[in-house]
Amino acid sequence: MSDILIVDDERDIRELISDILGDEGYTTRLAGNSEEAMTEINSEPPALLILDIWLKDSKMDGIDILKTVKRDNPDVPVVIISGHGNIEIAVAAIKQGAYDFIEKPFNIDQLLVVIRRAMETSRLRRENQELRRNDVQTAEMVGQSASFRAMLGQLDKVTKSNGRVMLSGPSGVGKEVAARYIHAQSNRASAPFVTVSCASIEPDRMEEVLFGRETPERGIEQGLLEQAHGGVVFFDEVADMPLGSQSKILRVLVDQQFQRVGGTGKVRVDLRVISSTSRDLDAEIEAGRFRQELYHRLNVVPIAVPSLAERREDIPVLAAHFIEALNKSQGLPLRELSEDASALMQTMVWPGNVRQLRNLIERVLILGDGNGPIEAKELPSSEEGVTDDDGVVLSGTLATLPLREAREVFEREYLLTQINRFGGNISRTANFVGMERSALHRKLKSLGVVTTNKSGARVARVEKVEEDAE
Numbered sequence: 435m436s437d438i439l440i441v442d443d444e445r446d447i448r449e450l451i452s453d454i455l456g457d458e459g460y461t462t463r464l465a466g467n468s469e470e471a472m473t474e475i476n477s478e479p480p481a482l483l484i485l486d487i488w489l490k491d492s493k494m495d496g497i498d499i500l501k502t503v504k505r506d507n508p509d510v511p512v513v514i515i516s517g518h519g520n521i522e523i524a525v526a527a528i529k530q531g532a533y534d535f536i537e538k539p540f541n542i543d544q545l546l547v548v549i550r551r552a553m554e555t556s557r558l559r560r561e562n563q564e565l566r567r568n569d570v571q572t573a574e575m576v577g578q579s580a581s582f583r584a585m586l587g588q589l590d591k592v593t594k595s596n597g598r599v600m601l602s603g604p605s606g607v608g609k610e611v612a613a614r615y616i617h618a619q620s621n622r623a624s625a626p627f628v629t630v631s632c633a634s635i636e637p638d639r640m641e642e643v644l645f646g647r648e649t650p651e652r653g654i655e656q657g658l659l660e661q662a663h664g665g666v667v668f669f670d671e672v673a674d675m676p677l678g679s680q681s682k683i684l685r686v687l688v689d690q691q692f693q694r695v696g697g698t699g700k701v702r703v704d705l706r707v708i709s710s711t712s713r714d715l716d717a718e719i720e721a722g723r724f725r726q727e728l729y730h731r732l733n734v735v736p737i738a739v740p741s742l743a744e745r746r747e748d749i750p751v752l753a754a755h756f757i758e759a760l761n762k763s764q765g766l767p768l769r770e771l772s773e774d775a776s777a778l779m780q781t782m783v784w785p786g787n788v789r790q791l792r793n794l795i796e797r798v799l800i801l802g803d804g805n806g807p808i809e810a811k812e813l814p815s816s817e818e819g820v821t822d823d824d825g826v827v828l829s830g831t832l833a834t835l836p837l838r839e840a841r842e843v844f845e846r847e848y849l850l851t852q853i854n855r856f857g858g859n860i861s862r863t864a865n866f867v868g869m870e871r872s873a874l875h876r877k878l879k880s881l882g883v884v885t886t887n888k889s890g891a892r893v894a895r896v897e898k899v900e901e902d903a904e
């Protein structure tokens with residue numbers, strides 16, 4: 435759902451708009467009358483509808499189409515094209531729920547501004563819907579490890595207060611889940627939880643999105659702060675908020691009130707503020723990208739959400755939780771996790787944290803065949819991984835073996851590498867690895883490592899043992 439449907443009875447006009455939008459990277463569909471328009475909408479609702487209000491040779495006029503769309507697909511924004519001098523009709527269309535209107539003959543820049551804003555509105559609506567859909571899932575906090583329980587203890591302490599909380603931690607650790615947990619456990623649970631995705635709102639629209647706006651045509655449109663009244667507003671990735679908006683938010687926090695864009699009166703809201711950051715805010719302040727006063731206001735109770743690497747013992751329970759959740763929500767197979775798959779997961783590198791774990795489980799369930807337990811071989815091999823700073827990560831197969839066998843695998847790999855490094859020279863290898871030459875020989879024999887001559891160079895490989903000839 436990312437295309438734009440253009441409905442106009444004048445072929446030149448619909449093709450002109452389509453060309454302009456095509457140049458801007460949008461995909462378009464075209465319809466020349468109401469029947470074609472309704473067929474397109476019913477087969478797949480577009481992300482945006484551009485609708486001529488006067489349609490010749492059509493059963494329905496533009497207003498009828500608008501009403502039908504607003505009834506059946508209320509989230510599709512509709513931009514009306516009206517003839518010059520038909521402003522009253524355009525205003526009437528806006529009262530019926532049209533997003534905006536453009537007058538013929540229109541100017542390209544004006545057209546594009548309206549379209550961009552309408553598309554962004556559509557995107558934000560979809561995102562919000564998505565969040566609402568994930569609500570139940572994201573309010574659930576799964577984990578048993580000590581670091582997870584310590585964090586949960588901190589969250590429990592703040593649920594009953596109104597204190598502003600700053601959740602920090604890398605991407606995908608569950609900061610939003612933690613914010614929703616606070617909301618769900620607090621006495622604001624029945625009031626809204628509204629997320630402000632600071633990174634995805636266009637800076638020049640931030641004020642309108644947060645504070646809402648007032649126009650003669652459409653009256654009052656509430657912003658996110660007003661929508662969150664009585665509940666919780668969650669500033670996700672607060673460090674991505676433009677400096678200008680930071681000052682405005684600061685003023686709201688101090689005054690407890692604000693003005694809508696284009697409005698004159700003051701709006702009072704009762705909000706609990708929770709914020710999140712994956713960046714080091716001290717460094718952002720130092721670099722002049724974040725306002726110190728705002729930081730002090732938001733950071734009353736700082737809570738660090740541990741990375742998945744800090745709570746590897748939670749990986750099997752999280753995996754089992756996601757398998758069950760994906761079975762319920764998408765009907766994916768309800769598979770168990772074999773012990774070696776579980777062990778391998780606990781040693782993998784997780785830069786994307788819990789979100790990456792969830793995505794991996796989803797991928798394995800979609801691609802895998804059968805309903806048997808998930809095996810280690812279905813998981814990405816260690817070569818796909820990245821190295822981890824804390825060095826706790828082993829190569830894939832090692833993690834799944836008992837110590838004796840793992841040691842053998844390691845010794846074999848290690849000695850093969852060293853012998854080849856020293857061009858097959860056992861004495862130099864023995865010297866480097868810190869073993870007697872004869873002991874190294876015995877070791878190689880027991881591991882099945884042989885050294886052979888290949889194109890004049892000595893190489894080691896695993897097979898039957900051969901006499902060393904130096």
Ligand SMILES: Nc1ncnc2c1ncn2[C@@H]1O[C@H](COP(=O)(O)OP(=O)(O)OP(=O)(O)O)[C@@H](O)[C@H]1O
Binds near residue numbers: 612
């Ligand atoms: N403890 C948990 N129990 C269950 N699911 C979790 C847990 N932590 C995270 N998740 C899941 O991991 C995914 C990412 O979580 P969330 O969006 O809260 O992370 P985040 O830290 O806010 O990420 P970002 O900073 O990238 O927005 C979500 O699908 C969420 O449901």
